Amino acid sequence: MTDRDLRTLLDDPALVLRHDRAALRARLTALPEGDGGVGREVFTQAEGVFGGADVSSAEFASWLHFAATVLGHHAYAERVAAAEPGLPWRTVWAWWRPVGAYEAEPNLSGDRSAEVYEAEGRRLVKVWALWCEETWFDLATGERRAAPAEDAAEPLDDVDPDEPWQFDCPETWEEPAAVVDGGRFLFLDARGVVLVQGNETGSSAAGSGPRGWTAPGGGGPWFMPSDAVGALSGPRDGSGPLTAGRLEHVFGNGQVVRVPAAELPEALTHAPTRALLDQVGLPHHWSAGVTSFAVDDELLGPGPDGLLRVGAFDLGHCDPGEVFVHPATGAVALRQPDGSHGPGGDAAFPLVRDLEAFVRFLEGVRRHMGACWDPYSGEEGPETFLRAMATVDAEALAEDAPGAEVWEHLFASVTELGVEGY
Incomplete structure (x- = not known):
């Protein structure tokens, strides 16, 4: 089978479902990194989330x-x-971080909730988490909605299901x-x-319910290059x-915070x-763990030694770290007296x-917060994050760099500490 034949096969779900998964997986691993389309992206993502367990074609x-659906390839989902x-079962809609995608939202690490409400004749879902402000969705479509007036939404009780959820799925889906x-x-x-819907005609294909994740092997999730036909987003790694x-x-x-060119000093x-x-x-404000940053009220005001003010870090139980920029070189400096x-x-x-x-460091x-605190099986959240930051400015993170200890302290909020900050 040529690479072109393989891509044709992957882009036809009917052919994928009739093909041996292990053989497809091995063939995909051998493909060049830049070669593939929607089918490759969907296949590798499915196995990245659910694993390599031997389940029925259905x-x-x-x-x-x-x-x-998670990747936004809705036409492929329909096929x-x-x-x-x-x-x-089928996915009605999903607000979900794909495996291998390092994106700020959704990040539902830590305490979280999802509740269904009735508001002005429409059913809505309210999602909240420690690092996610209240976000509202239309229950039927998954479209984002503005929060209803405080007294306009009534919580809805669960209905009794005809039968318990029993399909093969990640163990984190044990209870809806x-x-x-x-x-x-x-x-x-x-x-x-995610909102999923059972299929009465397909119930005979049910598995044993929530289960542990089994590594599928192969090269892991793959994403189409951002300039490829059918690609729906830019780089997933920032x-x-x-x-x-x-x-x-x-x-x-x-x-x-932006400063119009005419107002820059x-x-x-x-x-x-x-x-x-x-x-x-x-960013006007940034926080992670016990550390935070805020832009100075006098952004670009005069600082020491001809530097211009940017903002300040709250580094925890010590003096704040004042951030400055050099007006001629653009270099960023910090003053932390103690x-x-x-x-x-x-x-x-x-x-x-x-x-x-x-800005890229912040x-x-x-x-990477979500991937560091709650990585998928097979993901290396902290390691991936640190590698990504090294591509931004490796010299700033070198062991002998003047500011290396500062960044180590800030990055530890996601590489060493948990979502609660300890």
């Missing part, structure tokens, strides 16, 4: 349908359902967060929330260019820094190459 169709009308009419089950996980929209997505609407002559502040911005993290004293010391790298923590 059950695997449910896995493919879930993966395609899966058409190819296997007896699939035991809610049971709604029409044989629909709402499942909540650290990686997201390697693409920083944009205003990207920061708004990570830190929230209205939570990014003349003293700031470093062109890349001027462009970043004008076109991309800085020396708890860094050389100490009144002089500012080098922290990171420039303001873009500074954004990187937010992007």
Whole structure:
């Protein structure tokens, strides 16, 4: 079978479901990294989430349908359902972090909840977690909705299911967060929330219920290059260019500070820094564990030794760390008098190459939080995060770098500490 034949096979769910999974997996592993399409992305994601257990073709169709829905390949999901009308369950909608995708949301690590409400004749789902503000969805479609007025939403009780959930699925799906009419089950996980619907005609394909994850082998999840036909998003690891929209997505609407070019001080002559502040911005506030950062009320005001003010870190039980930018070189420096993290004293010391790298470090923590705290089986959350940060500015993280201890302290919020901060 040629690579072209394999891609044709993968893009046809009916052929995938008739083919031996192990043989397909082995063939996929041998494909060049840049070669593949929607079918490869969906197949590897399905096995990344559900594992390599030997299940019926109908059950695997449910896995493919879930993966395609999570990845946004809805046309492929429809073709899966058409190819296997007896699939035991289907995904109605999902707000879910794919395996191998390092994105700020959804991150439902720690305490979390998903509740169904009735509001103005519409059923809504409210999702909340420690690191996720209340987010509302239309129960029927999964579309995001504005929060209803406080007194306009009434919580709905679960309905009694015709039979308990018993299909092969991750062990974290042992009990649904809610049971709604029409044989629909709402499942909540650290990686997201999903509404699934049982299929009466496919119930005979049910497995033994929630189970442990079995490694499928092979090369793990694969994503289409961002410029490929059918690709629905940019890089999943944060390697693409920083944009205003990207920061708004990570830190929230209205939570990014930008300074119009006309309002930037003349003293700031470093062109890349001027462009970043004008076109991309800085997070107004950032936090992880017991540490946080806030932009200075006098952003770009005068600092020591001709530096300009950026903001300050609360580093825990020690002096704050004041952040400055050099107006000509764009280099970012920190002053932390008591020396708890860094050389100490009144002089500012080098922290990171420039303001873009500074923002990427803060954004990187937010992007990788979920994968560090609640990695999928087979994911290496902290290791992947640290490798990604090294590609941003390896010199700032080198053992002998002046600011290395500061970054080690900040990064420990996700690499060493749990979601509760200890």
